[in-house]
Amino acid sequence: MTTYFEPEEGPLSGLDQSQRLAATLGPGPVAVVAGPGSGKTRTLTRRAALMVREGLVEPGELLVVTFTNKAAEELRERLSGLLRGEFAGPEVTTLHSLGASLLRGHYQDRWRVMDEEARIEAIRELLGPGDMGPGFAAGEISRARQAGKEINPELEDLYKSYCNYKTNNNLVDFDDLILLPLELLREGAIDPQKTRYRAVLVDEFQDLAEPQYQLLSLLVPEDGRGLMVIGDPNQAIYSFRGADPMLFHRLREDFPGSRTVGLKMSYRVPGPVLFPALRLIAQNQGVEEVDIEPSFAEGRAPVALGFSGPRSEAAFVAREIERLMGGLTRTGQEILGTVEGEVGFGEVAVLMRLKALASPVARALTQRGIPFQEAGDAPLKETEGLDFTAEKVTLMSLHAAKGLEFKVVFIIGAEEGLLPLSLSRYASPVEEERRLMYVGM
Numbered sequence: 001m002t003t004y005f006e007p008e009e010g011p012l013s014g015l016d017q018s019q020r021l022a023a024t025l026g027p028g029p030v031a032v033v034a035g036p037g038s039g040k041t042r043t044l045t046r047r048a049a050l051m052v053r054e055g056l057v058e059p060g061e062l063l064v065v066t067f068t069n070k071a072a073e074e075l076r077e078r079l080s081g082l083l084r085g086e087f088a089g090p091e092v093t094t095l096h097s098l099g100a101s102l103l104r105g106h107y108q109d110r111w112r113v114m115d116e117e118a119r120i121e122a123i124r125e126l127l128g129p130g131d132m133g134p135g136f137a138a139g140e141i142s143r144a145r146q147a148g149k150e151i152n153p154e155l156e157d158l159y160k161s162y163c164n165y166k167t168n169n170n171l172v173d174f175d176d177l178i179l180l181p182l183e184l185l186r187e188g189a190i191d192p193q194k195t196r197y198r199a200v201l202v203d204e205f206q207d208l209a210e211p212q213y214q215l216l217s218l219l220v221p222e223d224g225r226g227l228m229v230i231g232d233p234n235q236a237i238y239s240f241r242g243a244d245p246m247l248f249h250r251l252r253e254d255f256p257g258s259r260t261v262g263l264k265m266s267y268r269v270p271g272p273v274l275f276p277a278l279r280l281i282a283q284n285q286g287v288e289e290v291d292i293e294p295s296f297a298e299g300r301a302p303v304a305l306g307f308s309g310p311r312s313e314a315a316f317v318a319r320e321i322e323r324l325m326g327g328l329t330r331t332g333q334e335i336l337g338t339v340e341g342e343v344g345f346g347e348v349a350v351l352m353r354l355k356a357l358a359s360p361v362a363r364a365l366t367q368r369g370i371p372f373q374e375a376g377d378a379p380l381k382e383t384e385g386l387d388f389t390a391e392k393v394t395l396m397s398l399h400a401a402k403g404l405e406f407k408v409v410f411i412i413g414a415e416e417g418l419l420p421l422s423l424s425r426y427a428s429p430v431e432e433e434r435r436l437m438y439v440g441m
Contacts, residue, residue: 011049011082015042018264022230023047026056029224029258031205031251034232035292036277037268037405044201044230045075048090049082057198057226062090063219066203069094070383071403075203091197095212099177106181106190111170119173126161136425139240145175146209146242182215192218198226205231209242217254224255233288234281237399237436239428245435248288262291268405270299277441284431302441310360310413317410318364321348321393324408325370345371345391347407351398351440353419353433354426357412358395365393375400398436411440 012020019039022032023046034040048064051057064079066072076092093101100113114122123141124134141159144151151159166172172180184190200220202208208216220227229251236245244250252258266274271294278292307313324343350361358374365372373386375396383400394406417423420433427433
């Protein structure tokens with residue numbers, strides 16, 4: 001395999017063998033399959049820094065894409081440290097910010113972006129009285145657009161009215177920030193030659209929806225040179241917004257010269273947790289295999305408990321949290337045992353498939369005077385408003401927990417109908433329900 005360079009010091013220092021290979025393998029396209037705790041962000045930023053420091057690309061020719069503003073800020077900070085102020089930084093952005101930038105250059109700011117609240121309110125007004133809720137209608141329209149599918153016939157008239165509303169008021173929504181630049185690039189209204197980057201690095205690749213994948217494909221050379229994607233197909237949990245866990249296979253089909261590298265070591269997840277999680281996810285068929293080992297074997301194995309109902313389950317969770325904090329006298333029969341070192345409330349999370357399951361736990365924690373915080377409901381923004389430095393137990397959905405880590409984790413409602421979910425219109429295929437449990441573990 002051809003590699004760019006292998007200096008003994010600098011951005012490559014401290015990388016393990018598989019991380020080093022992923023950071024230096026050139027020129028692309030390169031797909032990096034990165035399991036939990038395997039140093040995904042570390043590998044991506046080291047590759048970006050190496051390409052700039054070695055003069056393979058100018059900073060303005062390098063694009064680093066991720067999904068949230070928080071993740072983009074973390075990537076910027078890491079790259080700034082690696083480049084030590086010697087160069088102007090590469091462009092590090094979210095997909096939606098990238099789309100907004102492309103639209104801004106074309107339309108010269110003759111539009112405004114609607115946030116989720118404004119979008120649902122507009123649909124509420126257009127929908128009028130009836131049985132369908134505006135949130136559900138907005139979600140159905142968004143899911144169809146992001147997946148590149150036809151709008152539900154029952155919603156066609158509403159969708160047309162919504163499009164007219166946006167046009168008449170010079171508004172775009174978050175879906176438009178991807179779909180409109182894609183349309184303009186395909187039509188040649190935006191010159192692809194002027195928007196292409198010599199190198200594009202994509203974080204959380206498994207989370208891309210079809211239009212997002214197509215947009216990024218138009219921003220790299222046609223043979224895919226300079227493209228690196230990194231992610232974990234087993235953590236593809238966003239099918240409700242069009243994400244496709246088979247994207248790693250798709251990349252190889254679209255770019256036959258692509259090469260795949262796996263990060264081999266998990267530095268975060270202990271063996272007693274990692275191995276059962278891998279056994280669980282191995283039941284899914286046809287997805288990219290993640291070959292990974294734990295860097296340390298110590299740690300407590302997961303404990304599975306059954307309860308008569310949500311109230312007894314919630315009471316146990318609250319009681320165990322209080323005991324772990326030293327609030328109860330130990331009896332010598334603690335089900336979960338002790339946790340090495342001190343544990344603060346901020347190091348504890350209660351995860352669930354549906355946020356509606358949080359209410360009994362919230363009541364039980366309140367009764368015991370245990371401080372807690374709950375994640376919000378907005379897609380892609382569930383963790384906004386949470387303070388992970390606060391000494392509070394965090395109650396959140398499995399979707400919102402992706403990418404976070406806690407010293408103590410309770411997954412409640414792990415039962416048929418709830419996890420895997422089958423009792424709601426929000427249920428996903430069992431393979432994705434399995435991936436959600438894998439994320440939680």
